[in-house]
Amino acid sequence: MSILPGAYMRRMQDILGEDYPRYEASFDSPAARGLIVNTAKTTQDVFDRLFTMPTRPLSYFEKGRRLLSEDKVGGDPLHAAGLYYMQDPGAMSAVAALPEVKGRVLDVAAAPGGKTIAAALTGNEAFVVANEVNFPRAKVLLQNVERMGLTNVAVTSLPPRDFARYTPESFDMIIADLPCSGEGMFRKEPQAVSAWNENINLMNAERQKEILSDVLPALKEGGTLLYSTCTYAPEENEEIVAYLIEKYGMRLLPPKKEVLAVTAPAMSVNGLDLTNARRFYPFIEEGEGQFFAILQKPGERIYTTKSIPTKVSINEERRVRDFLSRNLSAEIPVINKQGEDYYAVHPLARTLPLRYLSEGVRLGELSGGKFLPHHNLFTAYGGYFKNKEDLSLSDPRLDDYLRGLEIDAKNCSDGYVAVTVEGHSLGGGKCVEGRIKNHYPKGLRTR
Ligand code: SAM
Numbered sequence: 001m002s003i004l005p006g007a008y009m010r011r012m013q014d015i016l017g018e019d020y021p022r023y024e025a026s027f028d029s030p031a032a033r034g035l036i037v038n039t040a041k042t043t044q045d046v047f048d049r050l051f052t053m054p055t056r057p058l059s060y061f062e063k064g065r066r067l068l069s070e071d072k073v074g075g076d077p078l079h080a081a082g083l084y085y086m087q088d089p090g091a092m093s094a095v096a097a098l099p100e101v102k103g104r105v106l107d108v109a110a111a112p113g114g115k116t117i118a119a120a121l122t123g124n125e126a127f128v129v130a131n132e133v134n135f136p137r138a139k140v141l142l143q144n145v146e147r148m149g150l151t152n153v154a155v156t157s158l159p160p161r162d163f164a165r166y167t168p169e170s171f172d173m174i175i176a177d178l179p180c181s182g183e184g185m186f187r188k189e190p191q192a193v194s195a196w197n198e199n200i201n202l203m204n205a206e207r208q209k210e211i212l213s214d215v216l217p218a219l220k221e222g223g224t225l226l227y228s229t230c231t232y233a234p235e236e237n238e239e240i241v242a243y244l245i246e247k248y249g250m251r252l253l254p255p256k257k258e259v260l261a262v263t264a265p266a267m268s269v270n271g272l273d274l275t276n277a278r279r280f281y282p283f284i285e286e287g288e289g290q291f292f293a294i295l296q297k298p299g300e301r302i303y304t305t306k307s308i309p310t311k312v313s314i315n316e317e318r319r320v321r322d323f324l325s326r327n328l329s330a331e332i333p334v335i336n337k338q339g340e341d342y343y344a345v346h347p348l349a350r351t352l353p354l355r356y357l358s359e360g361v362r363l364g365e366l367s368g369g370k371f372l373p374h375h376n377l378f379t380a381y382g383g384y385f386k387n388k389e390d391l392s393l394s395d396p397r398l399d400d401y402l403r404g405l406e407i408d409a410k411n412c413s414d415g416y417v418a419v420t421v422e423g424h425s426l427g428g429g430k431c432v433e434g435r436i437k438n439h440y441p442k443g444l445r446t447r
Pocket of ligand 1: 091109110111112113114115116132133134137153177178179204207211282
């Protein structure tokens with residue numbers, strides 16, 4: 001494999017031994033693509049009926065599929081409606097390995113959102129704080145969370161140490177999918193090969209330790225840490241797990257057996273048995289490289305919650321709820337205000353004193369006494385709108401709607417309307433005398 005750096009190849013030969021030729025041969029195939037079905041929005045059966053590209057279910061993650069096509073999905077209306085999220089099957093193995101996802105979850109390095117989405121769908125009663133320190137990437141993360149219409153996710157853009165400071169011992173689980181040297185991505189992203197050098201692993205390992213030390217005080221005693229990378233370097237993988245065990249007294253837990261079956265055990269470090277930490281290799285199962293370990297913080301986990309009052313006045317809440325009850329058939333339990341916007345928030349969000357970029361579902365704002373709905377209200381609760389215009393996949397109005405054009409109204413009556421595709425919320429608009437004024441955001445339009 002001439003494109004791979006010599007020192008890297010020699011290390012992989014040492015690690016893999018007689019399996020090395022199989023690893024090298026994996027570069028002859030294109031990177032494996034995958035997707036997560038948004039089971040908060042649709043069912044697997046409906047997805048199969050609507051999605052025309054060939055897929056194969058993953059044996060280790062029931063929401064995951066291997067996509068058996070190289071076609072682009074960007075312009076697919078089902079993608080725009082958040083029926084699925086593209087993620088490589090290897091990256092899915094880490095969340096798939098978790099025996100349960102419950103309570104308050106912090107995804108400390110979350111953009112663009114794959115692990116957050118998988119976790120929020122797996123633990124639909126969990127509340128996930130998706131954090132991304134890099135602000136432009138946090139905005140992409142937010143856009144993905146909104147497109148999927150998730151109601152149990154809030155987004156922050158904070159340095160990891162802020163969680164220890166403002167929310168000590170508050171999370172039942174922390175997902176730390178940390179920046180790494182990306183060796184597992186060499187097949188998919190050739191630029192990761194050119195960025196590689198012999199110092200990169202130690203540099204990343206130092207940063208990983210720093211992020212973990214910063215964020216671990218935010219994990220409850222007895223809470224779970226999912227540590228993952230997309231690299232093969234022992235310095236960034238096994239040595240980090242050993243560091244967590246030796247410095248923090250953490251205990252390595254076994255992954256789900258379906259994931260054990262498609263992954264290789266981690267290597268021993270400092271005499272520690274790390275076989276429950278796992279290596280995902282493309283020559284065992286189709287997907288890009290991944291490493292993960294599930295660890296438990298010492299102590300006993302206690303589920304405690306102390307509510308923080310919302311910042312919305314009785315009068316404002318009445319006006320927002322008035323709009324919602326006229327337009328929606330769903331009950332929104334908690335409403336909070338952030339800046340000029342009102343949010344439907346998960347009750348667990350109101351137990352964490354955090355500065356949110358988005359505290360939950362952005363409902364809209366009051367302007368001159370009128371409530372103006374935000375796109376996120378339609379993506380998350382469009383299915384509950386009383387006034388709906390449903391477009392089939394073959395309806396020519398669908399393309400026009402995605403391009404931002406006004407479309408004819410066939411079913412809806414005057415007022416705000418949720419535009420759905422095959423019954424799945426896509427966006428919104430305002431119906432006026434037989435026409436729908438398009439409220440699909442400019443930045444998302446196809447042309
Ligand atoms: N979990 C994401 C997913 O599934 O889509 C992928 C996360 S990616 C491997 C690592 C993320 O860590 C990047 O978004 C990067 O911006 C962020 N990051 C980089 N340096 C960081 C730091 N010092 N502290 C926290 N996050 C950092």
